[in-house]
Amino acid sequence: MSLIARIASLANRDRLTTVGFTLTGVWLFLVALFWLLGPAGTDGGPSGVARLVSIMGTVLPLALIWLGVSLARQLAILRAEAEDLRARLTHLRGEAAPVDDLPPPAPRAAAAPRAAAAPAEPQSAAAPRPAAPLPKPRQTADQRQAALRFEAQGVPVDATTLIRALNFPDGPDDVDAIDALRHALKDPAHSKVLRAAQDVVTLMAGQDVYMDDLPPEMARPDVWRRYAAGERGSAVAALGGIHHQPALEIAATMLREDEIFRDTAHHFLRHFDGLTARLVPELDDLQIAVLADSRSSRAFMLLGRVSGVFG
Known part of the structure; x- marks a missing residue:
């Protein structure tokens, strides 16, 4: 509590x-008045049923x-907890300042610094693709990493920009990610899933569950393609690659007991599901790997595993 x-x-x-x-x-006083002022009983006394009715009529009220x-x-208590959650959510959202005014992200002592993962640039199908390293770990960022808000203006974005936006900025110095998020949020086709992901990541951070602390067990790109094509169940079970037990337990508790978080999580899962169907078929293997390691995808893996989305 x-x-x-x-x-x-x-x-x-x-x-x-x-x-x-x-x-x-008051009730006992009324009962006493009834017994004192009521009609006198017969010489034989009340029957057993009458006594039982009298006792029940006294005790049940x-x-x-x-x-x-x-x-x-x-x-x-429930009302107080709901108000507490609303106040914390309002406070977290209220911390979002203009991009130029955001202070550096607060480091957390338990987390080691990590370098940001950058999506691969799309290459021509005719050009040979050089071998590229897997995405590197990212620096830990605080709740403000997902609190930036921009207005949708109907500007389409390319896959690389969208993947970078789904990872969210590490802080005010992460100019590339901030620009990518700003442009991606202007595309109505993607703004809903980005905003839903922002809400989920922020609410989870309020419970000290940070996506940076949940490195997933990576599923093969073909598993993501099968999921995007509509396959479900054991064929795509590998997408539930988050195995951090404390985070799974916290997410399960929030889904079970927190109505606001439950609605937000289901809204996010629904829109991320639609995003994968649109985006994954356009990506190569390396881009899928980078997408899978983004903060939004980690939230999807965590909540999808807890919700039974992957079978």
Whole structure:
């Protein structure tokens, strides 16, 4: 339970308890009046059924009163937690400043510096493709890495720019990624999935789950192509390449208990699914590898594995 929820629980406990005791006292007073002022019984005394009805008529309202008090407490806690989540989400989004004013990303002591992975430049089909190294690890960035917002203006972008945008900027000095994100968000065909990915990455970072800390077990490019073509189940199970157990448990808990995150995650999974169907068939093997290592794809692997998307 969050700190705010605990405070709300303590603040409401005395008030709800007072209400419960008050209603209990009123009911017992009314019962006493009934017994004192009611008609006299027969000489033989009440039957067993009459006594049972009398006892139940006295006890059941008391049980209902305290059940209502308990439910009111739980409702107050749930409301406080929902307000806490909304406040944190608003705070995280409010930290997004203009690109030129963003401070350097705050380093985290537990994470080692890593170099950013850059998407491969598309090459002509006729030209030989030289061997290229696999994508390098990236530097760890804080919650602001996915908080940049731009308006969609209907400008199409190429695959390289889109892949770079899906990885999000490492910080205010990552000019290439910032420019790629700005241009990609102007394309209506991609802006929804990018914004959904931003929301998911930001919410997960609020729970100290960072995509930089979740290097996936890479699936072969043909698995991504089968998924983009519509195959599901065991044929594409390798796409669930995130095996970090604490992150999986946190994501599962958020999906189960947090309605806002659950709606956001399902919205993201739906749009990322459509993106793969459009984008993956256009990519070569190296570009697919870079796409799979992006922060957006890591979020897709994590949430898809927890949600059972990959069978």
